[in-house]
Amino acid sequence: MTSTVSPSYLPTLVGRSTAWNPKYTGDFDHFGVDTKRNKLLLAAEDHGTVEVFDLMTGAHEKTLTTFGTPHAILYLPRLDRFVITDSGKGGTKILDAATYKVVGHIALAPGADSMAYDKGTNRLYIVSGGKDAGMTSCLINEVDPATGKVKRMLHIDADHVEAMVPEAYGDRLFVNVPSENLVAVVDKKTLTVVARWPLAGAKTNLTMALDEADHRLFVGTRNPSKLFVLNTETGKTVATLDAPATSDSLFYDKAHKRIYIAGGDGRLGVYRQDDADRYTELGQVATASGAKSGMLWAPLDRIYLAVSPGDDRRGGAVMWLRVQP
Template sequence: LMILGCAVVSWAQAMQPLRMEKSIEMPDVQGRIDHLSIDVKGQRLFVSALGNNTLEVIDVKSGKRVKTISSLKEPQGVLYVPESDRIYVANGDDGSVRIFDGSSYAPLKRLDYGDDADNLRYDAGRKRIYVGYGSGGLGEIDDEGNKVTDIKLDAHPESFQLEKDSPRIYVNLPKSRKIAVVDRDKHTIVATWKTDMAFANYPMALDESHHRLFVVTRVPARLLVFDTSNGKTIQKVPAVGDCDDVFYDKNRKRLYA
């Protein structure tokens, strides 16, 4: 696991690239890893080791693994919620979202979504957790770990991002070659934006203050920039192939893919 990787795609003015500070060994972890989540205050990194069926907990300061949560089923999405000190893990193989205590790592609850539970996001204002799952659904979970409702989609959701100042959720639907715009108050789709001849739109990042949505496609390897005020594509930039996540640094105005 590399901490502070180098920039893949830069945005705005040229700046010094990030440099790798350290690499962290995860002995005996087999297969690929998937998504990550950070506990900023506690300086812990949560790593979904999909191929190993484990969640690895890393102490960022010491650079050491401090805990392995096993017996998962292809863990994909992971989310740490500091307000409740809970860890949510979405499992692709059995479609479950498993909830763990953030201090003791004890299992607290399991929610079943049938198939392919994937990305997780937290709405701090509404105290809601969202999970993408199955052949087309966003599940809404309250801060007590209870199912609230489901938002139906026409294909499996990959990365999705939530606006803070509006009820909008932007959802990548690669099998439909589009982005769905969801109103999370009304629990319905309010718009769809096509990616046209760009396929496999998996990663997504959002710059809400400047009304920019960043979507990376794999075929061709391209960054698409959407204006969220009208849904129009305003820029296309070459990117890296097989991109699985993209992150926006608002201070440096950079994207990392």
């Protein structure tokens, strides 16, 4: 249901950066944050660049051009390096965070895209293969970030694998498999699929977030646009709610017990977690058409959104909103 809560509880727009490349066409993908230097990085996948902004002010500072089709960005503070997945010919790269110079590569099958980092085991999980790479199956690659070496690979008999979320205190990795309309549960110790949880009544599950403490997994679908809440102890769906359309990002705000879904239709959906099984839509915040990729940065209580201009329009923007208590 939709709440009649005061609009003062919804995120508010506080900034927008638009001037760095008015000729940009196509889509943006994921953000990453350099916590040492307060830099915000954005993968401009259809432009073959990574854009660097000041995290606080949003000012554009640099365009990195050593990429084919960049997707996911991860900063590793201990190593002071970035890992940036790339489905282009250059492949996935490791960058020195101070100079942005390429200092290594991770050897993967074509089509590297989604990435997740497991702090508990200090392992990266990177998806490669799939239909965009001309393959009928995908691989989940377990990578040592210190060396860039692939330690193990899990073959997924599906041509599309998307978001992944590892448990921080458990042994499971949750994986969206949109071509099969399900969530695959992977045992991190054996790197095998131990369960498959179907999503009834919806397809194209692209986004995911985890509330590990309450044993709840949040999954966003596009067809139709829904928010699914799954019990991670049973795999059962405990709630479904309507969501903004064409979303590429979903994030859980554990400090405020909220879920946010960014839609390409120009809406940010905001949901309150009343308890583990009950959820209320607080409302929708107007953003911008194409603002479907985003990130919650909890230290600043900010939501960053990348405004993709699409194939037929030019420009692009980064906007940020303040999360309200």
